[in-house]
Amino acid sequence: MEPNFLIQTLASVVAASTPVVLAAIGETISEKSGVINLSLDGSIALSAMTGFAVAFLSGSVALGMLAGMAVGALVALIVAFASITLRQQQVAVGFVLTLLCADLADFLGNPFVRKPGPSVPHVPIPYLSSIPVLGPILFEHNVVVYLSMLSIVAAWWYIYRTQPGLKLQGVGERPESAFARGVNANRLRYIYTMVGGALVGLAGASYSLSIKLGWSHRHTFGIGWIALAIVIFGGWNPWRVAAGSYLFGLLKALGSILQRNPAFANVPTQVFSSAPFALMIFALLLVSSEGVDRLLALLPTRLARTIDRTIRGRSPGGLGKPFVQE
Amino acid sequence: MKIIPRLALDVADGHIRQDVCQWVHRAAPLIRDALLTLAPVPLALLFTTLLLLIVGGSPLEAYRNILYGAFESPQKIADVVTACVPLILCGVGMSVTFTAGLWNVGVEGQIILGAILATWVARNTDVLIRVLWPQVPVLALMVVAGMLGGALWGTVAALLKIYGKVHEIFGGLGLNYAAQGLAIWLIFNPWKRAEGATMQGTDPFPDPAWMPQLGKLRVAPLAVVLALAAMIVVYFLLRGTRWGLELKAMGKNFRSAFVLGVPSTPRMLTAFAACGALAGLAGAIRCSAVYGRLIPEISGGLGYLSLLVALLSGYRPQWVPLIALFFAALGVGSPRLELNMHLDSSIGGVIEASVVLAVMLVSGWRALMKRNRVFSKRSGKNTGFSPEEEVA
Numbered sequence: 209m210e211p212n213f214l215i216q217t218l219a220s221v222v223a224a225s226t227p228v229v230l231a232a233i234g235e236t237i238s239e240k241s242g243v244i245n246l247s248l249d250g251s252i253a254l255s256a257m258t259g260f261a262v263a264f265l266s267g268s269v270a271l272g273m274l275a276g277m278a279v280g281a282l283v284a285l286i287v288a289f290a291s292i293t294l295r296q297q298q299v300a301v302g303f304v305l306t307l308l309c310a311d312l313a314d315f316l317g318n319p320f321v322r323k324p325g326p327s328v329p330h331v332p333i334p335y336l337s338s339i340p341v342l343g344p345i346l347f348e349h350n351v352v353v354y355l356s357m358l359s360i361v362a363a364w365w366y367i368y369r370t371q372p373g374l375k376l377q378g379v380g381e382r383p384e385s386a387f388a389r390g391v392n393a394n395r396l397r398y399i400y401t402m403v404g405g406a407l408v409g410l411a412g413a414s415y416s417l418s419i420k421l422g423w424s425h426r427h428t429f430g431i432g433w434i435a436l437a438i439v440i441f442g443g444w445n446p447w448r449v450a451a452g453s454y455l456f457g458l459l460k461a462l463g464s465i466l467q468r469n470p471a472f473a474n475v476p477t478q479v480f481s482s483a484p485f486a487l488m489i490f491a492l493l494l495v496s497s498e499g500v501d502r503l504l505a506l507l508p509t510r511l512a513r514t515i516d517r518t519i520r521g522r523s524p525g526g527l528g529k530p531f532v533q534e
Numbered sequence: 535m536k537i538i539p540r541l542a543l544d545v546a547d548g549h550i551r552q553d554v555c556q557w558v559h560r561a562a563p564l565i566r567d568a569l570l571t572l573a574p575v576p577l578a579l580l581f582t583t584l585l586l587l588i589v590g591g592s593p594l595e596a597y598r599n600i601l602y603g604a605f606e607s608p609q610k611i612a613d614v615v616t617a618c619v620p621l622i623l624c625g626v627g628m629s630v631t632f633t634a635g636l637w638n639v640g641v642e643g644q645i646i647l648g649a650i651l652a653t654w655v656a657r658n659t660d661v662l663i664r665v666l667w668p669q670v671p672v673l674a675l676m677v678v679a680g681m682l683g684g685a686l687w688g689t690v691a692a693l694l695k696i697y698g699k700v701h702e703i704f705g706g707l708g709l710n711y712a713a714q715g716l717a718i719w720l721i722f723n724p725w726k727r728a729e730g731a732t733m734q735g736t737d738p739f740p741d742p743a744w745m746p747q748l749g750k751l752r753v754a755p756l757a758v759v760l761a762l763a764a765m766i767v768v769y770f771l772l773r774g775t776r777w778g779l780e781l782k783a784m785g786k787n788f789r790s791a792f793v794l795g796v797p798s799t800p801r802m803l804t805a806f807a808a809c810g811a812l813a814g815l816a817g818a819i820r821c822s823a824v825y826g827r828l829i830p831e832i833s834g835g836l837g838y839l840s841l842l843v844a845l846l847s848g849y850r851p852q853w854v855p856l857i858a859l860f861f862a863a864l865g866v867g868s869p870r871l872e873l874n875m876h877l878d879s880s881i882g883g884v885i886e887a888s889v890v891l892a893v894m895l896v897s898g899w900r901a902l903m904k905r906n907r908v909f910s911k912r913s914g915k916n917t918g919f920s921p922e923e924e925v926a
Binding site for chain 1: 585589639703707712715830838841845878891894895
């Protein structure tokens with residue numbers, strides 16, 4: 209009973225973390241190329257609505273996913289156009305788009321509120337799912353969960369192990385130098401912002417088609433902001449970003465177990481739903497505050513360095529700065 | 535602009551013709567600028583019209599519903615004014631933080647904290663009257679408590695930024711949700727109603743804690759006065775004091791302001807506290823003049839809406855009331871769509887956000903065109919560049 213319960217919980221954590229993983233990986237790709245797509249929260253809401261609506265109308269989940277990706281990429285294109293070509297502040301454009309997309313999702317999604325619709329089917333992977341403990345945790349899910357796992361590995365491989373990935377890093381670190389070496393910095397930024405946006409859109413669609421089925425008012429409650437914070441927490445490295453997302457999912461699962469405890473019976477659920485955001489602040493404090501440096505200084509140097517390297521990462525040098533070609 | 539001088543040429547004799555031509559030439563760029571400045575509004579309306587057509591509603595009827603919903607009766611106009619007040623306060627407050635280059639996204643939470651502290655004062659009115667003196671100015675105390683609460687929450691975001699290196703967007707957002715959780719916990723536990731806790735909020739305040747209304751209309755003149763006073767004070771603070779100048783310097787270029795000796799830490803703290811105090815005042819007004827109790831949705835997205843107001847005003851407090859009026863009318867008018875046309879009232883928010891986005895796109899586009907013009911002029915003449923063009 210006990211180990212079974214543990215395995216089930218972990219499996220549900222893996223499944224429930226899918227949208228956050230996808231969105232955080234997508235944002236990592238955009239930010240690695242130097243563009244902050246701050247519209248994540250709204251973009252996820254709009255793509256969740258579109259994904260569900262298209263799947264509902266067409267009966268095809270795959271079409272819904274594609275529609276979600278298209279919406280995510282389109283929003284990212286607006287961010288890229290406004291910040292790269294029109295040189296507006298990335299943060300300002302992203303924030304306005306967050307609000308715009310959230311309201312747009314509410315407006316256009318009105319006919320689809322609380323309608324039962326299709327969901328992504330479960331596909332256990334043959335052979336792999338029969339591995340004793342890992343099988344049920346990792347390989348008895350739906351296709352999107354596998355896609356999210358694949359996206360982690362693919363993003364890491366692409367960014368750190370391929371030639372185009374090196375260009376992507378260069379454009380994000382020092383666009384001037386990349387340009388001097390013959391890389392069209394702004395075009396690459398456009399491309400990777402949109403690729404990241406498409407992943408964010410997939411995250412939204414997967415949310416309404418596999419996690420919290422359907423569409424309702426404030427359906428995706430703040431997960432975009434969580435994903436944005438996790439990118440910082442994970443130090444812009446796909447592995448650590450993914451680890452952060454799963455850690456967050458685990459803590460959330462623990463929270464809902466706690467919530468069922470009779471000791472917390474008279475604490476309203478809304479209080480619990482705001483807890484992740486307090487956690488977000490603490491996580492960011494952990495990776496960026498100088499107080500942590502002082503604590504680390506108390507430890508033996510080698511240990512301190514190891515801890516510092518595991519929990520922290522450096523932001524891309526050109527993050528958020530426009531590249532002006534002279 | 536060629537047609538008007540030709541007309542003038544036909545009509546007038548030589549002397550007047552020259553005058554008119556000069557006048558037209560001088561006025562033309564002004565008129566063009568004015569038109570281009572207003573261009574985002576029709577652009578945004580075009581977008582929402584398309585949306586309305588997509589969902590199958592008649593755009594004209596929708597806009598008429600919004601207009602009627604906002605202005606059809608004196609009470610509706612009073613509602614617009616009431617909705618305007620917190621937008622003015624927070625928008626003006628955010629022009630302080632934006633001037634310093636700070637993204638105070640935590641206004642939502644600052645409104646809630648202000649409302650919570652004001653509610654605490656209101657709930658303890660009878661105690662205050664017994665302990666202090668008989669004619670206790672409860673309202674004044676609520677206003678002060680609200681400002682303190684908001685300033686406190688703003689300061690927390692500033693401390694997180696300064697000492698924790700947590701970007702104010704994330705700090706502010708986290709604090710928003712924390713404040714929301716705190717308010718709901720208070721409503722459900724210590725401050726629950728006698729007949730049981732509900733999402734309806736706390737018990738109504740005792741009479742002295744209600745802001746006086748204007749006759750039969752549900753609008754508090756005192757709130758409007760406070761909002762306009764805040765605008766005037768901030769206008770002069772930003773324009774005429776060293777503090778304002780230093781904030782501006784920080785916003786323009788943080789590093790050089792720092793190098794030139796602007797004490798950035800205290801300036802950031804005061805900017806956040808000032809904005810928080812105004813937001814907290816808005817929260818106190820919301821629960822004292824509008825609801826007469828603390829409700830879970832006391833901020834109701836006003837924080838984010840006023841961020842749009844501040845962006846649209848270009849951080850100039852004197853423009854905030856006008857924009858706030860526009861937003862408030864949309865906010866009061868659009869629920870009518872749900873009643874009459876079965877459309878979601880969030881179209882109001884869509885219009886507001888798309889106006890702001892259109893402003894950004896249009897101004898970016900104009901700057902791009904200007905750059906291109908200068909560039910082509912330069913390469914066309916091929917004689918280097920004159921200082922005039924460099925300025926442009």
